[in-house]
Amino acid sequence: MTILNRPPAQRLPSEVTSFVGRRHEVTDVKRFLSGAHVVTLTGAGGVGKTRLALRVAADVRRAFRDGVWLVELAALDTPELLVQTVAGALDIRDRSSRPRLEVLVEHLREKQALVILDNCEHLLHECAVLAETLIRVAPDLRILATSRQPLGIAGEQTLAVPPLALPDSDVPRPSVEALAQCDAVRLFAERAGAVLPDFAVTDDNREAVEGICRRLDGIPLGIELAAVRLRALSVQQLLDRLDDRFRLLTAGSRAVLPRHQTLRALIDWSYTLCTDQERLLWERVSVFSGGLGLEAAETVCSGDGIDREEIVDLVIGLVDKSVLIREEYPSGVRYRLLETIRQYGRDRLRESGEEEGLRRRHRDWCQDLVTRAEREWFGPNQVMWFTRLRGEHSNLRTALDFCLTAPGEVERGLAIATAMRFYWIAAGFLHEGRCWLNPLLAAGAERSVFRGRALCVNARLAVLQSDFTAAESMLEESRSLAKGFGDAATLAQIAYVSGLAALVRQDLTRAATLLEEALDRHRAVDDQVGEVNSLMYLATAHSCLGHSRRAVTLFETCLAMCETRSEHWFRSYVLSVFAIEMWQQGNTARAIEMEGESIRLKQPFNDRLGLALCVEVMAWIAAGRGDYECAAQLLGALRGIWRSVGGPLFGYLAGYHSQCEAVTREHLGAKKFDAALRKGVGLTFDGALACALQEKAPAGEQSEEAERPSPLTPRETEIAQLVAQGLSNKEIAASLVIAQRTAEGHIEHILSKLGFHSRAQIAVWVGERNRAADDERPPEGT
Structure with a gap:
């Protein structure tokens, strides 16, 4: 069995332009990080704090076993969501109702990681409190912050990021080569070269280039904005206009301008160079x-x-x-x-x-977006809508914040947050969904249909977090409102959420009764999404009760509805739980096939909870087939996986886990079981998926995919084999003596040809083909 165990993810953006200078600053920041838990880079906007932080992070990433993570805060206008934003950037998918800070602390407590908090100045107090809290409990954690002023906490090491170095004014006339090596001049030359490919610093333009860099005080953002003007101006014309602009702003003073005034002046100039309509936009x-x-x-x-x-x-x-x-x-x-x-x-x-009017239009656009996403969620465009909402997450937060803070907007906010119900769940943002719904519900006490629906959605999120007391209270009020307004659709949802709560609490008979009611109510109002939801969990309840025939009928009906609509998310959950019923009936091959398909469908959503459930089922199947080594490894991997998604496993399935662990320990013995468990604990999430998917199918049941001719070229096949061995893009490039970008291009082609979304899927595909080739190879000596 090939186990894919990749290094931790490094969540850093690629550098799209060259990094210039900062050699001393990079060295200083690395030295500070070796001794201080919090290092803050300070300086004016545009001085290059973020670029410096990212370059340092890229250089030191191998020193941090558990990864380097960027948390971008510039777009975050809601201080209350700081911890949630950090947890999201660290890919923590906790579905529990525990406070987010508690979850974050537990996740980082024993981690050796570097977290970059970028643009802290507008959340200075909140960032300071969070940083101080984290470093007190996580001794191997390092925080690198960028801010216009220090966080002001004990043990913080600060570095004021200076502008780029300017030519030495004491040297009367350095050579063109020496001038071009000055950091500020080099940045201008490189950015100018992107506008004019033949640009170079020469004897003819050297004085103008130096003058521009001095006028801009070596501020990187200013230099980059100025270089763009070379599309229309010569270097001398650019300098003349900078001189005029700055002289005007300082009433003729020739004194060196303060950096923030210089940058403001340059942005003012960029603004005046735009047309009236460009300024408006x-x-x-x-x-x-x-x-x-x-x-x-x-x-x-x-x-x-x-x-x-x-x-x-x-x-x-x-x-x-x-x-x-x-x-x-x-x-x-x-x-x-x-x-x-x-x-x-x-x-x-x-x-x-015009700010308030534009914010309303922005709010309207966000509401229209989530309304369309909700309407089309149960259909072929589901992955597209999920991806789109994920990309617009910051805008959706901004719209919800407007609804919460602007007078008379609460009902619109409830409508937006309610329409995002499937997104909150699929993206793993149960806590954030409740963080918006709770204050919106508290702010608007008026009885309305919108309030009843929002209460029901909030109760659903609470049930998924096992917060049953809060859920019951909200369902009671929601039921009263729905009955008062004759809202049959919400009454159907209330029956569904109540049935789901009973199922999670292992009250299987009551769950079946309530979910049967929910199914009837959803059919009565022609709500197919609600019907599929109810069918899925009603089938699960009957399966747990041992009503196999009824369960299979319901599962198949549910799958047929999903397949008719080319839907992914619900179908993945149905397949995952249906597989348990198939396994219980002895149809192991079908169960493995179903779990593999479920994993494939879940991956575009990065559905950690659903994927964890799939790995669980594969562990049970492995133990049931006698593959105890694999089962123990998967059980080890699941310890970390459930912790990362805010486990534990749903109560109605917990018995299978306990039985699997007991049987596996008994057959392996304590020593072998603990060794395999430790091996599994060391697996990454992708490694656990690869391990689960590469379980051997029974003889004669190899997948058809393994028997098909490979669509890959010989070079792509070679690279696919290296991916399956767990090599990074850089390692693949070094192994084959090719550029890293070339290796990345090959991997993109492989993913496209095979219709895959992740490297783990490539590893699985390679493993299947290798096993098929081994099976067809004649024994030695024949």
Whole structure:
């Protein structure tokens, strides 16, 4: 069995432009991190704090066994969600109702990790409290913060990030080569070269280039914004206009400008160089958080001076002027504002008196987005909608924050948070969903249909966190409202949530009764999503009660509905639990096939809870087949997995886990069992999935996939084998003496050809083909 055990994930963005200079600062930060638990990089906006932090993190990542993680805070406007945001960045999917800080502390307590808190200045107190709390309990944790001012906590080591080095003014006329090695000049030259490929510092332009860098005080953001102007200006024209601009701003003073004033002056200049419509669009897109797509800009920012069809050209203009940053995602192109640029636009929007109106339009766009996602969730576009909502998470938070803080907006906020019900669950954001619903419900005491529905959704999230007391109270009020308003759809949901609660609490007979009621009610109002939900758990209840024939009928009906709609998420859960029934009936091959399909369907959602359940079932199957070594390894892996998703396993399935562990320990003996368990504990999440999926099928039941001709080229096959061995892209490139980017391109082609989403799936595919080849090879000596 090939076990894929990859190093911990490094959640750092790729550098899309070169990193220039900062040799001494990089050395200093590394030295500080070796002795201090918290290192804060301070400095004005645009001085390069984030780039420095990311470069240091990339350099030291091998020193941190449990990974290096970036937490971007610029788009976070709600201090109460700081801990949730950090947990999300660290990929902690805890479904319990425990306080988020408790979950985060437990996760990091024994971790050797580096966490970057980027852009702390607007959450300074909250970041300081969090950092101090974490370092007190996690001795091997290091925090690298960027902020315009220190956090101000005990033991904090600060480094004021200076501008890039300017040419030595004591040297009368350095050579062109020496000048070009100065950090500020080198950055200008490299960014200018991106605009004008033939650009170089020469004897003819050296004085102008040096003058530009001095005028901008060596501030990286200022230099990068200025270099873009070379599309239209010569170097001398650029310097002349900088001189004029700054002289005007300082009433003729030739004194060196304060850095923040220099940067503001440059952004002011960038603003005046835009057309009237480009300025208007710059102001309006500042209401978005975490970026936006073209369609969003067209919907929210058009009208009152900008026609919808003009948006695309204005976006191109702002990209050309480096106001908007263009970024490629699998779902399409998005645009992002640097935080300094965004805040400038927001200030201008506020001064114009249009901020509240634009925030309402942004809120309306978010509400329309989640409403469409909810309407189309049960269908072929489900993965697309999930991916899209995941990409717009920061914007959705901004819209909910507006509804919570602006007068008269609570009902709209309840509607948005309620429409996100499937997203909260599929993305593992149970706690965050309740964090929005609780204050919205508290803020609006008015009896309404929206309130009844929101209470029911909140109760559902509470049940999934095993917070049954809170759920019962909310269901009671929701039922009263639904009856009063004649809301049959919500009454059906209440029956479903009540049945789910009974199932989780192992009251199987009551669960079956309530879920049967829910099924009838959902059919009566033609709610197919609710019908599938009810069928899935009603079948589970009957399976646990030993009513196999009834359970199989319900499972098959549910699967048929999902398959008719080309749906993924519900289908994955049905397959996972249906597999348990098949295994109990002795149909092991079908059970393994179902779990494998369930894992494939869950991976686009990164559904840790659902994937953990699949690994559980595969462990039980392994023990049932006598493969106790594999079962013990999976049980070891599951200890960490359940902890990461806020386990434990749902109560109605806990008996299978206990039985598996007891049987496996008995057959292996304590010593072998503990050794295999320890091996499993060391597996990554992907490694556990690969281990689960590579269990041998019974003789004669090899998958058809293994028998098909390989669609890969010889080179791609070679790289796939290295992926299966757990090599990183860098290691693959070194092994084959090719560029890392070439290796990455090959892996993208492999994933595309095989229709896969992860490297673990490649490893499984390679393992299947290798085993098929071994089975067909004649024995030695024949």
